[in-house]
Amino acid sequence: MEEQKGGLLVVMAHPDDESMGTGGVVLRHTRAGITTHLVCATYGEAGWMGKPPGAKQEDLREIRAGELEQAAAALGLSGVELWDYPDGGVRGSDQQEITQRVWEQISKLRPRAVVGWGPDGAYGHPDHIAMGACTDAAVAAMTEGERPALYHVAIDRPLVDFYLEAMRLAGGDHALPLQPQEKVDVVIELDADEVQMKLRAIDCHRSQLEDWRIAIRDHQHLMQRGYGHEPYVVVSSRAAGLTEGGLLGEFA
Ligand SMILES: [Zn+2]
Numbered sequence: 001m002e003e004q005k006g007g008l009l010v011v012m013a014h015p016d017d018e019s020m021g022t023g024g025v026v027l028r029h030t031r032a033g034i035t036t037h038l039v040c041a042t043y044g045e046a047g048w049m050g051k052p053p054g055a056k057q058e059d060l061r062e063i064r065a066g067e068l069e070q071a072a073a074a075l076g077l078s079g080v081e082l083w084d085y086p087d088g089g090v091r092g093s094d095q096q097e098i099t100q101r102v103w104e105q106i107s108k109l110r111p112r113a114v115v116g117w118g119p120d121g122a123y124g125h126p127d128h129i130a131m132g133a134c135t136d137a138a139v140a141a142m143t144e145g146e147r148p149a150l151y152h153v154a155i156d157r158p159l160v161d162f163y164l165e166a167m168r169l170a171g172g173d174h175a176l177p178l179q180p181q182e183k184v185d186v187v188i189e190l191d192a193d194e195v196q197m198k199l200r201a202i203d204c205h206r207s208q209l210e211d212w213r214i215a216i217r218d219h220q221h222l223m224q225r226g227y228g229h230e231p232y233v234v235v236s237s238r239a240a241g242l243t244e245g246g247l248l249g250e251f252a
Pocket residue numbers: 013014017125128
C-alpha cells in the first residue's frame with residue numbers, strides 16, 4: 001500500500017503524552033481525514049502508579065504498550081512508531097541517533113506539520129525536553145523545500161489555573177512545576193463532543209490516571225476548560241502568515 005503523504009506527525013516521549021498533551025489537535029486532524037502518525041520514544045516503563053488493580057510492576061512496559069495501542073485507535077491515528085529508549089533516560093541516550101530516526105520518519109511520511117515538545121517540556125520533564133530538542137533538530141535538518149511546519153505543545157496561564165483547580169479538587173497537594181508561556185500562537189478549543197473523545201483516549205491509559213483526572217469527570221465546566229483547551233507555539237511555518245490559521249491552517 002502506498003504511504004499517504006502530507007499529514008501530521010506528532011513526536012512524543014511517553015505513552016499518554018499523545019492523548020493528555022495533544023489529544024485534541026490529533027482528533028481535529030484525524031476527524032478531518034488528515035493522516036496522523038505518532039512517534040513515541042519510550043514504553044513508559046518507569047511510570048509505575050500501582051495501577052490498574054492487579055497489575056505487576058514488571059508488566060508495566062507491556063501494559064503501557066497495550067494502552068497506547070487502544071488510545072491510538074481512539075484518536076484515529078494511522079500509525080504508531082513505539083521506540084525503546086529508557087523511560088527517564090532519553091536525555092542520556094544517543095541524541096544524534098534519535099534525531100536521525102525522527103528525520104527518517106519525516107522523510108518517509110512527509111508531514112506538512114510536526115508537533116513536538118518545547119524546551120520547557122511542559123513541566124520540565126527531561127524526556128520531553130530531550131525529545132523536543134531532537135525533533136527540532138530533525139526538522140531543521142530537512143532541506144528547505146521539504147521542511148514541515150513545526151509546533152510546540154505549550155502551557156498558558158488558563159491551563160495552569162485549570163491544573164491547580166483540578167488537583168485541589170482531588171485533594172492533592174503535589175503541584176506540577178508548570179511553566180506557562182507568555183504568549184501562545186494557536187489555541188485549539190474543543191467542543192463538548194471532542195472533549196468526550198479526548199477523554200476516551202486519555203482513559204485508555206488506565207495505569208496512568210491520577211486521582212484528579214477521575215475527580216474532574218463530574219465537573220463538565222472544568223473538563224471543558226482543561227481538556228478543551230490546547231495551546232501551541234509556532235516554531236516555524238512553511239509560509240509566512242500561516243500562524244493565523246494554525247495547524248489546521250496548514251492543511252487548508
Ligand atoms: Zn510524558
